[in-house]
Amino acid sequence: MRPDRTPLVLGAVLAALVAAGPFLPQWALFILTLAFSRGLVALGLMLLLRAGLVSFGQALYYCLGAYAAGALGRFYGVSDIFVEMLAGGAVAALAGLVLGFLLARYRGIFFGLLSLALSMILYGVIVKNEALGSTDGFNVAESSLFGWRPGEDWLRYAVMAAAAAVSLAAALLVHRYLGTPLGRLAPAIKDNEIRVEYMGASARQAVHVKYVIAAALAGVGGALAATTVGHIDPDMAYWTTSGEFIFVTILAGTGNVAAPFAGALIYGAIYSTAYDLSPNTWQLSLGAALLALIVFLPEGLSSLLRRHARHS
Amino acid sequence: MPAILDAKGLCKSFGAVVAAAEVNAAIERDSVVGLIGTNGAGKTTFINMITGYLKPDAGAIHFEGRDITPLAPRDITRLGICRSFQIPQLYRSLTVLENMMVGLGVVMKNAGLGGYFSRRAPLVPGYGVPPQEAAARILERFGLSEYRDRNAQVLPGGVRKLLDIALAMVGKPRVLLLDEPTSGVSAEEKFGIMEMVMKGVKAEGATVLFVEHDMEIVARFADRVLAFYDGRIIADAPPQAALRDPEVRRYVVGIHAEG
Numbered sequence: 001m002r003p004d005r006t007p008l009v010l011g012a013v014l015a016a017l018v019a020a021g022p023f024l025p026q027w028a029l030f031i032l033t034l035a036f037s038r039g040l041v042a043l044g045l046m047l048l049l050r051a052g053l054v055s056f057g058q059a060l061y062y063c064l065g066a067y068a069a070g071a072l073g074r075f076y077g078v079s080d081i082f083v084e085m086l087a088g089g090a091v092a093a094l095a096g097l098v099l100g101f102l103l104a105r106y107r108g109i110f111f112g113l114l115s116l117a118l119s120m121i122l123y124g125v126i127v128k129n130e131a132l133g134s135t136d137g138f139n140v141a142e143s144s145l146f147g148w149r150p151g152e153d154w155l156r157y158a159v160m161a162a163a164a165a166v167s168l169a170a171a172l173l174v175h176r177y178l179g180t181p182l183g184r185l186a187p188a189i190k191d192n193e194i195r196v197e198y199m200g201a202s203a204r205q206a207v208h209v210k211y212v213i214a215a216a217l218a219g220v221g222g223a224l225a226a227t228t229v230g231h232i233d234p235d236m237a238y239w240t241t242s243g244e245f246i247f248v249t250i251l252a253g254t255g256n257v258a259a260p261f262a263g264a265l266i267y268g269a270i271y272s273t274a275y276d277l278s279p280n281t282w283q284l285s286l287g288a289a290l291l292a293l294i295v296f297l298p299e300g301l302s303s304l305l306r307r308h309a310r311h312s
Numbered sequence: 313m314p315a316i317l318d319a320k321g322l323c324k325s326f327g328a329v330v331a332a333a334e335v336n337a338a339i340e341r342d343s344v345v346g347l348i349g350t351n352g353a354g355k356t357t358f359i360n361m362i363t364g365y366l367k368p369d370a371g372a373i374h375f376e377g378r379d380i381t382p383l384a385p386r387d388i389t390r391l392g393i394c395r396s397f398q399i400p401q402l403y404r405s406l407t408v409l410e411n412m413m414v415g416l417g418v419v420m421k422n423a424g425l426g427g428y429f430s431r432r433a434p435l436v437p438g439y440g441v442p443p444q445e446a447a448a449r450i451l452e453r454f455g456l457s458e459y460r461d462r463n464a465q466v467l468p469g470g471v472r473k474l475l476d477i478a479l480a481m482v483g484k485p486r487v488l489l490l491d492e493p494t495s496g497v498s499a500e501e502k503f504g505i506m507e508m509v510m511k512g513v514k515a516e517g518a519t520v521l522f523v524e525h526d527m528e529i530v531a532r533f534a535d536r537v538l539a540f541y542d543g544r545i546i547a548d549a550p551p552q553a554a555l556r557d558p559e560v561r562r563y564v565v566g567i568h569a570e571g
Contacts, residue, residue, distance in 0.1 A: 181417030181425075188414040191403040198363070198401070200389035200483055201418040 036163035039261035040221035044214030052190030057115030063237035065222025073141035092219020137233025253300020321371035349540030394485035400476035404465035412447035415482035
């Protein structure tokens with residue numbers, strides 16, 4: 001069997017990024033950090049997609065994570081980036097655990113639309129809530145790391161490095177999970193749930209576990225986005241935000257835990273370029289990119305990685 | 313011999329259609345029981361009630377003295393009653409080997425062996441070897457080794473049947489229910505498949521119930537026959553006697569009694 005090189009390669013690439021960070025311009029650090037944030041969300045969606053489930057409402061957990069992080073600073077004066085990400089992930093995981101009891105019963109379009117409906121409920125709740133800034137949202141305090149406050153010059157770099165570390169840890173854990181019996185069950189659930197049940201496993205329980213992991217990852221990603229952008233608003237729960245995550249997930253494919261991060265980076269690059277070139281019709285370019293992707297690379301970036309591995 | 317499986321007074325109706333009317337059957341350990349009857353006679357309903365897919369309107373099923381009537385299919389499977397399907401239920405996007413690995417993964421998970429952090433693959437309970445080796449062993453037994461890297465959806469019909477039965481055997485069942493193991497298989501292949509399956513089952517020491525339309529197969533492999541008609545068991549006897557029974561000949565085999 002071919003030795004598993006994914007952890008090594010991913011670790012090396014992220015280490016190189018962190019090493020190169022001090023020489024990168026601020027805007028590049030910003031795009032990179034947001035790519036880690038979206039990549040974390042897409043990593044969770046990938047878990048669900050492997051089981052044949054598409055969540056149109058992952059922005060629910062992304063937004064919860066962001067507001068959990070923001071609330072820490074606003075109401076408790078906590079600004080440590082790791083604490084923020086931990087809180088974001090924990091709040092989202094808890095919400096995912098509760099809502100999972102409902103969602104794990106559904107498949108296909110029902111699962112998708114129910115998840116979308118839940119995210120829009122959160123959107124509505126935040127919009128109506130003055131304490132959380134209503135439609136304007138509120139600003140998130142600058143991050144610190146273990147009590148250290150990096151100056152303005154180093155802030156973006158410090159956040160990016162923290163994001164890389166957390167992303168690496170998350171990717172390795174998910175990679176490990178995919179090799180476990182419960183992780184292996186995903187394609188089986190997608191193919192034939194009847195057979196899964198008649199082999200003595202609970203498809204619903206397996207989906208529930210994946211759903212909670214995906215929620216936690218989206219929460220961490222949301223917290224990271226909140227502290228990176230420095231501002232949060234209810235649009236983070238809006239269905240178009242969920243759409244972005246699906247775009248990244250489709251772009252990445254389901255074959256490799258590194259792909260969601262690569263996909264998120266490419267998405268960020270397309271988005272930034274399109275917005276830069278034509279601020280009013282950037283959706284057009286993004287749509288065209290998605291179309292090309294589905295036609296030419298239906299199994300996403302991870303199929304490229306696989307093809308490369310086969311040739312080498 | 314004690315009954316491993318005991319069905320008492322099973323009734324099941326779908327609207328006006330009576331699929332089971334007071335079905336009683338005690339299955340002895342290590343026996344091979346053929347279920348025969350025309351389509352709609354209640355054979356598959358009987359199997360579906362045993363495996364928990366359908367809940368009987370009345371009656372109870374005991375497995376080794378334990379009432380399993382209210383249990384869900386996966387819990388009944390965990391107790392050791394596994395089944396194959398008339399239409400093979402496979403993981404079609406996975407290879408034959410991966411199909412096995414999913415099954416062995418479930419066996420390990422149910423034994424509390426997640427293997428989440430161990431570097432080496434744990435041994436599969438009941439096999440005493442790592443999953444890869446256990447999978448190779450089952451594939452060998454069912455003559456599936458040459459197909460191990462083929463996708464399940466491109467397999468020939470007979471091989472799909474064998475893989476479906478192999479999947480049912482992964483958990484080392486004590487009762488194996490085979491729903492038409494040779495349907496959709498060419499006449500030449502039928503006996504070969506049954507020989508292979510029965511050899512594998514005997515090696516594991518499982519009790520077998522199989523639904524079958526081919527009376528030659530029934531006569532050869534079953535040591536007891538339950539003949540179904542109209543939701544009832546109209547004969548319960550060794551194959552030769554059952555196949556001579558006038559009611560069975562009339563309603564099941566389709567030959568009217570002479571004279």
